[in-house]
Amino acid sequence: MSRMVCVVTGSSSGIGAACARKFAAGGYDVAINFSRAATPAEAVARECAALGAQTLVTKADVANDEDCRRFAGEVAARWGRCDVLVNNAGRTKFVDMKNLEGLSAEDFHSIYAVNVIGAFQMVRAFHSLLTANPGGNVVNVSSIAGVIGMGSSIAYAASKGALNNMTLTLARALGPDLRVNAVAPGMVDGEWLRKGLGTERFEALRQAYESRAALASIVTPDDVARTIFFLGSGATKSTGEVVVVDGGMRIGKA
Numbered sequence: 001m002s003r004m005v006c007v008v009t010g011s012s013s014g015i016g017a018a019c020a021r022k023f024a025a026g027g028y029d030v031a032i033n034f035s036r037a038a039t040p041a042e043a044v045a046r047e048c049a050a051l052g053a054q055t056l057v058t059k060a061d062v063a064n065d066e067d068c069r070r071f072a073g074e075v076a077a078r079w080g081r082c083d084v085l086v087n088n089a090g091r092t093k094f095v096d097m098k099n100l101e102g103l104s105a106e107d108f109h110s111i112y113a114v115n116v117i118g119a120f121q122m123v124r125a126f127h128s129l130l131t132a133n134p135g136g137n138v139v140n141v142s143s144i145a146g147v148i149g150m151g152s153s154i155a156y157a158a159s160k161g162a163l164n165n166m167t168l169t170l171a172r173a174l175g176p177d178l179r180v181n182a183v184a185p186g187m188v189d190g191e192w193l194r195k196g197l198g199t200e201r202f203e204a205l206r207q208a209y210e211s212r213a214a215l216a217s218i219v220t221p222d223d224v225a226r227t228i229f230f231l232g233s234g235a236t237k238s239t240g241e242v243v244v245v246d247g248g249m250r251i252g253k254a
């Protein structure tokens, strides 16, 4: 029997890269994806190969439907199957929530194009591969922003709220052949926030977060990847769920 295959969008860094390594270590072959810089994606592919996986590295912008369909064609030609699709590629603009003039319609369109439409287009492009074998499923990488309405900007939080809702509608529409779930990470230690906020604001936010969270910790990409792996490979009777991975920030301390 051929090995199972996991496709991870936006897997050249951060959560996506951790996820590719986790599935590689768990016995899957992995397709690694990026939209701009090939070198980090190729480095992730080498790490996955060292863990025993066959790899494919594909440049594709998930906001572009032709790219999504070409990506699915490449996976079909290489392995003829896709067991887990992780819609991880995401985009934001850091704008204070009170600064309404700081967000344009174009900002909303470009954020939704990746975070919502991109995820939908990937599911559509990979649907026949995902249903070719029993157990196929999708894990969308959402955000705590879409649950509690806080985060890098109103457009970003709204897009992740839409992704949470789409997780539910797709789970209903595509069952019983496919499961569709999401993870909603809290504050993750990585380039996304370090670059977006700058070091000083990142450290201040980390301290505030850790003083509030029940588990007194921000989250690592590996923490998120473990939950994605569970949903993708083990949670066979869960669908339409949005699993928060936030170190207990949402519930807070007693």
Ligand SMILES: NC(=O)c1ccc[n+]([C@@H]2O[C@H](COP(=O)([O-])OP(=O)(O)OC[C@H]3O[C@@H](n4cnc5c(N)ncnc54)[C@H](OP(=O)(O)O)[C@@H]3O)[C@@H](O)[C@H]2O)c1
Residues within 6 Å of the ligand: 009, 010, 011, 012, 013, 014, 015, 016, 033, 034, 035, 036, 037, 038, 060, 061, 062, 063, 088, 089, 090, 091, 114, 118, 141, 142, 143, 144, 184, 185, 186, 187, 188, 189, 190, 191, 192, 193
């Ligand atoms: N970091 C956090 O605190 C946090 C918290 C909650 C949720 N999340 C979510 O987690 C996901 C990953 O975030 P991260 O922190 O791991 O970010 P990251 O380190 O910046 O990684 C983003 C990845 O996505 C790729 N990418 C960006 N736009 C793309 C597109 N249109 N098509 C295909 N690939 C694209 C990037 O590569 P290229 O630049 O080469 O395209 C990169 O591989 C996002 O959906 C984000 O919303 C992050």
